[in-house]
Amino acid sequence: MALSEFSLIERYFAGATPARPDVHLGIGDDCAILRVPEGYELAVSIDTLVQGVHFSPRAEPEGLGHKALAVNLSDLAATGAEPAWATLALTLPRAEESWLEAFVRGFAGLAREHGVALVGGDTTRGPLSITVQAHGFVPLGEGLRRSGARPGDLIYVTGSLGDAGLVLLARQGLYLGPGQLSALSGRLDRPSPRVAEGRALRRIASAAIDLSDGLGSDLGHVCRASRLGATIRVDSLPCSEAVAAYVAETGDWSLPLSAGDDYELCFTVPARRQGEVEALGAGFDCGFHWIGTIEAQAGVRCCLADGQLLEAPLGFDHFSGSD
Amino acid sequence: MALSEFSLIERYFAGATPARPDVHLGIGDDCAILRVPEGYELAVSIDTLVQGVHFSPRAEPEGLGHKALAVNLSDLAATGAEPAWATLALTLPRAEESWLEAFVRGFAGLAREHGVALVGGDTTRGPLSITVQAHGFVPLGEGLRRSGARPGDLIYVTGSLGDAGLVLLARQGLYLGPGQLSALSGRLDRPSPRVAEGRALRRIASAAIDLSDGLGSDLGHVCRASRLGATIRVDSLPCSEAVAAYVAETGDWSLPLSAGDDYELCFTVPARRQGEVEALGAGFDCGFHWIGTIEAQAGVRCCLADGQLLEAPLGFDHFSGSD
Numbered sequence: 001m002a003l004s005e006f007s008l009i010e011r012y013f014a015g016a017t018p019a020r021p022d023v024h025l026g027i028g029d030d031c032a033i034l035r036v037p038e039g040y041e042l043a044v045s046i047d048t049l050v051q052g053v054h055f056s057p058r059a060e061p062e063g064l065g066h067k068a069l070a071v072n073l074s075d076l077a078a079t080g081a082e083p084a085w086a087t088l089a090l091t092l093p094r095a096e097e098s099w100l101e102a103f104v105r106g107f108a109g110l111a112r113e114h115g116v117a118l119v120g121g122d123t124t125r126g127p128l129s130i131t132v133q134a135h136g137f138v139p140l141g142e143g144l145r146r147s148g149a150r151p152g153d154l155i156y157v158t159g160s161l162g163d164a165g166l167v168l169l170a171r172q173g174l175y176l177g178p179g180q181l182s183a184l185s186g187r188l189d190r191p192s193p194r195v196a197e198g199r200a201l202r203r204i205a206s207a208a209i210d211l212s213d214g215l216g217s218d219l220g221h222v223c224r225a226s227r228l229g230a231t232i233r234v235d236s237l238p239c240s241e242a243v244a245a246y247v248a249e250t251g252d253w254s255l256p257l258s259a260g261d262d263y264e265l266c267f268t269v270p271a272r273r274q275g276e277v278e279a280l281g282a283g284f285d286c287g288f289h290w291i292g293t294i295e296a297q298a299g300v301r302c303c304l305a306d307g308q309l310l311e312a313p314l315g316f317d318h319f320s321g322s323d
Numbered sequence: 324m325a326l327s328e329f330s331l332i333e334r335y336f337a338g339a340t341p342a343r344p345d346v347h348l349g350i351g352d353d354c355a356i357l358r359v360p361e362g363y364e365l366a367v368s369i370d371t372l373v374q375g376v377h378f379s380p381r382a383e384p385e386g387l388g389h390k391a392l393a394v395n396l397s398d399l400a401a402t403g404a405e406p407a408w409a410t411l412a413l414t415l416p417r418a419e420e421s422w423l424e425a426f427v428r429g430f431a432g433l434a435r436e437h438g439v440a441l442v443g444g445d446t447t448r449g450p451l452s453i454t455v456q457a458h459g460f461v462p463l464g465e466g467l468r469r470s471g472a473r474p475g476d477l478i479y480v481t482g483s484l485g486d487a488g489l490v491l492l493a494r495q496g497l498y499l500g501p502g503q504l505s506a507l508s509g510r511l512d513r514p515s516p517r518v519a520e521g522r523a524l525r526r527i528a529s530a531a532i533d534l535s536d537g538l539g540s541d542l543g544h545v546c547r548a549s550r551l552g553a554t555i556r557v558d559s560l561p562c563s564e565a566v567a568a569y570v571a572e573t574g575d576w577s578l579p580l581s582a583g584d585d586y587e588l589c590f591t592v593p594a595r596r597q598g599e600v601e602a603l604g605a606g607f608d609c610g611f612h613w614i615g616t617i618e619a620q621a622g623v624r625c626c627l628a629d630g631q632l633l634e635a636p637l638g639f640d641h642f643s644g645s646d
Contacts, residue, residue, distance in 0.1 A: 024364060025468055029548070030401040030533055031366040031459075033466040036359045041347060043354040044442070046410045046456065050449035078353040087369045089412070089454040119367070126373035127450040131412040133369065136354075143356045145348055210353055225352070 009088065009121040012100045016108035017118040022084065032119035034085060040137040045075030051128040056171075061099045063189040064130060065106025070191045071212065072134035073114060074263040077198030078210040080144040081136030083114045088121040089131040095123075106190075114195055144201060144208040144267070146225035153206050153268040153294040155230055156277065158194050159286035161215055162243040163187035165259020175246065184242055191263035197284050201267055204277055208267035214258035219266055220300050232257075232292035235305040253310060257302060268294055332411065332444040335423045339431035340441040345407065355442035357408060363460040368398030374451040379494075384422045386512040387453060388429025393514045394535065395457035396437060397586040400521030401533040403467040404459030406437045411444040412454040418446075429513075437518055465525045467590070469548035472530040476591040476617040478553055479600065481517050482609035484538055485566040486510035488582020498569065507565055514586035520607050524590055527600055531590035537581035538614075542589055543623050555580075555615035558628040576633060580625060591617055 010028050025033035036042050049068050051057055069086060076083050088107070092099075111118060116134070167188040169175040194210075201208060207226055209218045215232070223229050237256040239247065247253055264286070269277045274290075281288025302310040333351050348356035359365050372391050374380055392409060399406050411430070415422075434441060439457070490511040492498040517533075524531060530549055532541045538555070546552050560579040562570065570576055587609070592600045597613075604611025625633040 024464075025466065029468050029470075030398040030531075031368045031404065031466070033402065033461065033468075034365045034367065036365060038361065042357045042359060042365065044357065044410060044458075045354045046412050046443055046454075047445050048412045048414055048447045048454070050414055050447050053447060053449050075353040079356065081354060087367060087456060089369050089371045091371055091373055091452060120369055122370050122454075124371045124373050124376060126376050126452060129414060129449060129452055131369075131371065131445075131454040133410060133456050135367075138356065141347075143348065143354070145352050145356075147352075208353075 008095055008123040012104045013118050016104050017111040018115055020117045023117050023119055026119045039140055041140055043076055043079045043081035043136045043138050043143060044133060045072045046133040047071050048131040061102040062106035065103040066110050066190045068130040068132045069107050069110045070193050072132045073193035073195055074210040076134050076136040077193050077195045078208045078265055079138060080198045080202035081138040082199060083116045083134060083136045085119045085135040086116050087119060087133045091124045091126040091129040142202045144205055146207055146209050146222045149207040149222055149226035149228055149268040149294045151228060151294055151296045152271055154271055154274055154290055155268050155292040156288045156290055157264050157266045158197050158288060159264040160238045160240045161262055162255030162259050163240050164261035165255045166243050166246055188261055193263055194265045197265055200280055204273060205267040205269055208265055211262045211264045211266055213260045216258045216300055223300060229295045229298045230292055231295055231301040231303060234302050234310060236291050238289040331418055331446040335427045336441050339427055340434040341438055343440045346440050346442055349442045362463055364463055366399055366402045366404035366459045366461050366466060367456060368395045369456040370394050371454040384425040385429035388426040389433050389513045391453040391455045392430050392433050393516050395455045396516035396518055397533040399457050399459040400516050400518045401531045401588055402461060403521045403525035404461040406439045406457060406459045408442045408458040409439050410442060410456045414447045414449040414452040467528055467531040469530055469532050469545045472545055472549035472551055472591040472617045474551060474617055474619045475594055476529050477594055477597055477613055478591050478615040479611045479613055480587050480589045481520050481611060482587040483561045483563045484585055485578030485582050486563050487584035488578045489566050489569055511584055516586055517588045521588055523603055527596060528590040528592055531588055534585045534587045534589055536583045539581045539623055546623060552618050552621045553615055554618060554624040554626060557625050557633060559614050561612040
């Protein structure tokens with residue numbers, strides 16, 4: 001790390017994220033030196049947010065700091081891991097004090113909420129882009145993965161679906177909602193990674209994923225990894241009032257089915273554990289919502305209340321030109 | 324990770340880097356799940372290469388793949404860590420098969436050399452930028468750091484200094500060398516991280532750093548972290564014939580003193596261990612070269628053979644406008 005790279009990260013982040021006894025050497029050396037507790041495995045996830053692709057040039061930096069960490073904590077949540085450390089590679093057109101302070105405020109606020117220490121970083125000059133790697137702990141062999149679903153397993157999601165997509169539509173001027181959209185803007189700008197929910201699902205869920213690209217796409221990953229398929233009942237998809245109003249008005253299910261950026265969890269559980277998982281879900285504000293069933297037949301199918309199949313739209317694909 | 328993000332990384336990297344038994348879950352899930360061996364700490368380093376800042380738009384992708392991993396393995400080397408895993412966040416204007424294949428060839432070639440498994444990644448669309456995080460193991464408490472130098476410690480570097488800078492000058496048309504420069508181009512494009520050398524220095528070196536920004540700048544980090552200073556004897560700086568010829572011709576020491584990108588190690592050892600460290604250095608092709616001494620007085624001083632002090636140029640600084 002170059003002098004100013006080091007000092008930019010150090011200057012703005014010093015003391016901003018929690019001190020942890022498992023960080024033997026933190027920001028400011030060639031490497032961070034870290035200790036994974038005995039009996040635990042290390043879970044890591046790396047994600048990049050690029051201006052103009054993942055966020056608008058008008059996006060405010062505090063929200064970006066929050067979101068860059070949140071999307072990675074959401075991956076840890078899907079694995080059932082307890083967050084511990086983060087690293088940050090920040091590419092900026094210029095070192096602008098007010099921007100950096102706001103970015104750190106957003107990043108560190110969420111880091112403190114989850115006990116995450118920033119342990120290393122790199123700052124370079126270039127087009128705005130933010131890469132975060134999150135690191136967490138999971139008891140040996142208990143990490144949730146995409147590949148564990150079995151035929152007959154019940155499919156659940158946390159929270160509600162399509163809120164982030166609706167806010168994005170409204171911001172693009174493509175939908176004029178009934179006014180309550182500003183209350184939903186945090187769902188796009190400051191997602192709450194379902195970390196406690198993910199940890200609670202260890203030893204209960206058979207498979208899990210976080211919803212970054214949309215339910216259809218992400219559940220598709222679970223199905224392919226498990227070599228199975230799924231049917232979703234669209235009438236059971238948990239939606240906010242605003243998304244439900246949009247669906248009622250337009251007849252279009254694409255927001256809850258395929259809009260990205262919700263950062264809810266989607267997981268499967270054996271049917272015999274339905275009571276247990278619903279009791280567990282009752283303890284979380286976001287709730288656990290049963291939306292469908294894993295089946296032997298490949299592919300993700302969506303059916304309406306009358307059993308009629310719906311053509312499921314695909315999720316976000318960076319290189320398909322569909323975004 | 325989105326469908327194509329995941330599949331781009333998976334498609335091109337599948338089987339390209341070594342399989343390791345400590346990777347319990349690799350590319351293609353929300354998180355990689357990894358096992359740090361008992362008795363070891365985890366060393367991590369993250370670095371970004373941005374087109375137009377760290378490399379030219381004409382840089383060939385195989386070299387970029389090599390270098391993006393090499394700069395991080397060099398940080399592990401400076402800590403004395405044994406490389407184990409890497410993650411890759413790749414931002415690309417478009418998914419171009421020949422580019423990706425060449426990039427993977429360069430990255431995976433170096434990964435195999437050092438037994439490094441690619442365990443996770445993210446591919447996004449945007450201006451070309453490559454972030455790699457390297458992960459390695461170091462026995463508990465044995466990680467080298469910048470802050471351990473003591474007054475009287477001897478300062479060593481591996482290999483030779485200024486080669487990468489000379490190649491860059493020549494490519495920019497600022498220096499017409501005597502013809503042997505093409506033999507040096509690998510020193511800029513495909514640096515060899517001094518991983519074995521760094522591991523051998525555990526329990527011997529009092530402090531270490533890798534030379535990414537130039538000797539003056541990087542030794543300055545060691546001095547500041549150790550709250551000390553240093554004097555370098557410029558006549559003892561190890562230089563290739565080409566760099567020595569440049570210095571003789573121009574009288575300018577800035578290449579070995581402050582040009583970046585050499586990825587050699589700079590380390591300090593207690594004077595009583597001089598024999599031991601020089602015997603150790605004799606076992607490595609690059610050699611260990613004594614270049615100066617740590618002193619109580621802050622700052623990095625450079626003196627000529629006659630003892631006359633030289634004004635030391637500063638290193639590369641991304642935000643100072645000096646690059």
